[in-house]
Amino acid sequence: MKSKVLLSSVGLALIGVAFLIGFVDHEFGRKDVVAHQSGAVAGRSPMGAPVALPVAQPVELSPQAPQAAVQANPWTAPQTAAPGNFIPKKIALSEAHWQGMDTMRLTSELRRKLKFPRGLKGILIDEVTLNAAESGFLAGDIIVQVNNDRVTTLEEFQQSSRWVRNLSQVPLTVLRKGDQTQNGRFTTTRMTLLLRAEPDLGFAQVEAAPMIAPGDGRPHRYRGPCTVCHTIGTGFELTPDPDLIVLPPPAITKATADTGVSPHLDRGPCIACHTIFLQ
Numbered sequence: 001m002k003s004k005v006l007l008s009s010v011g012l013a014l015i016g017v018a019f020l021i022g023f024v025d026h027e028f029g030r031k032d033v034v035a036h037q038s039g040a041v042a043g044r045s046p047m048g049a050p051v052a053l054p055v056a057q058p059v060e061l062s063p064q065a066p067q068a069a070v071q072a073n074p075w076t077a078p079q080t081a082a083p084g085n086f087i088p089k090k091i092a093l094s095e096a097h098w099q100g101m102d103t104m105r106l107t108s109e110l111r112r113k114l115k116f117p118r119g120l121k122g123i124l125i126d127e128v129t130l131n132a133a134e135s136g137f138l139a140g141d142i143i144v145q146v147n148n149d150r151v152t153t154l155e156e157f158q159q160s161s162r163w164v165r166n167l168s169q170v171p172l173t174v175l176r177k178g179d180q181t182q183n184g185r186f187t188t189t190r191m192t193l194l195l196r197a198e199p200d201l202g203f204a205q206v207e208a209a210p211m212i213a214p215g216d217g218r219p220h221r222y223r224g225p226c227t228v229c230h231t232i233g234t235g236f237e238l239t240p241d242p243d244l245i246v247l248p249p250p251a252i253t254k255a256t257a258d259t260g261v262s263p264h265l266d267r268g269p270c271i272a273c274h275t276i277f278l279q
C-alpha cells in the first residue's frame, strides 16, 4: 500500500518535470533560429501573431569573390545568415496622394511641431500641385471632411475618396492656419473648397514609411514597434534617395571667401565645401 503511494507520487513528480521542461522549451526555445535555417524569417505581425515570410535565398559568393573580403570587416561580416526582407502583413499608411495634393495624418507630434490647436485631428496637406492647387488648396491646410465624411486617418481618407472616384468635383472641408494666439498655437479658419478634376477624381493613392535597414536607429521620437510602419530590408528604396541628391555647392572666388560673408548662415570655413578660385 505504502509503496504504491510512493510509486504514484514519483510518477506524478516525473510528469510534472516533463511538463515543466516542455513549457520552458516552448517559451524560451530558439524557434526563431530553427525557422531561420529552414529558409523562412520568423516574424510577428503587428497583431502579435507569428508569421513566416518567404525570403530569397542568400546570395552565393561567386568563386572569384574572395572570402577574405567579407571576413576583413568584422562589423559588416554577418554573424549568422543575414535576415531576409521583412514585409509586415499589415502596415500603417504614412502618405496619401490625390489630384496633386500630398497628405499625411496630423499626428500629435506634427500638431506640436506646426503649432496647431491641441486635439485637432485631420489630414495635413504638405504639398500642393496640379488640380489641387487650381482648386485653391494650400500646403498646411488640414482636411477634416471629404464630401461630409469625417476623415482623421489616411485609411478613412482613401476610403472617402473611393466613394467619389467617378465624380469630377467634391467638396472638401479644410482648416486653414490663422493668427498665432498667446499660447503659441495658431487659430484655424474652417472653409469648404471644391476639388475638381477632369474627367474624374479617381481615388487617393497611398504609401507607407520608407524602408529601413535592420541596424538603423530612429531619427524620430519613439512611435511604437518599427514594423508597424516600416518594411525592413533592401531593395525597396534607392539610396541615396534621389530626392535628396543635391548638386555640389558652386565654386566661389577667393575674394568672396576672404570677405567671410556668405548668402547663407555660417556653415563653417568656406574651403570645407566650396572650390575657391583665385579670381
Ligand code: HEC
Residues within 6 Å of the ligand: 092, 094, 209, 210, 211, 212, 216, 217, 218, 219, 220, 223, 224, 225, 226, 227, 228, 229, 230
Ligand atoms: C508610427 C509609424 C512609425 C514607427 C512605429 C516608426 N517609424 Fe520610422 N519613420 C516613420 C515615418 C513616417 C518616417 C518618414 C520621416 C518622418 O516622418 O520622420 C520614418 C523615418 C524613419 C527613418 C528614416 C528613413 C529614411 O529613409 O528617410 C528611419 C531610419 C526610421 N524611421 C527608423 C525607425 C525605427 C528604427 C523605428 C523603431 C524603433 C521606427 N522608425 C518606428 C514612421 C514610423
Ligand code: HEC
Residues within 6 Å of the ligand: 248, 249, 250, 252, 256, 257, 259, 260, 261, 262, 263, 264, 267, 268, 269, 270, 271, 272, 273, 274
Ligand atoms: C557646409 C558647407 C558650406 C560651407 C562651410 C560654406 N558654404 Fe557657401 N554654400 C554651400 C551650399 C550647399 C551652397 C548652395 C546654396 C545653398 O545651399 O545655400 C552655398 C552657396 C554659397 C554662395 C552662393 C553661390 C552662388 O553662386 O549661388 C556663396 C557666395 C557662398 N556659398 C559663400 C560662402 C562663403 C563665403 C563661405 C565661408 C565663409 C561659405 N559659403 C561656406 C555650402 C557651404
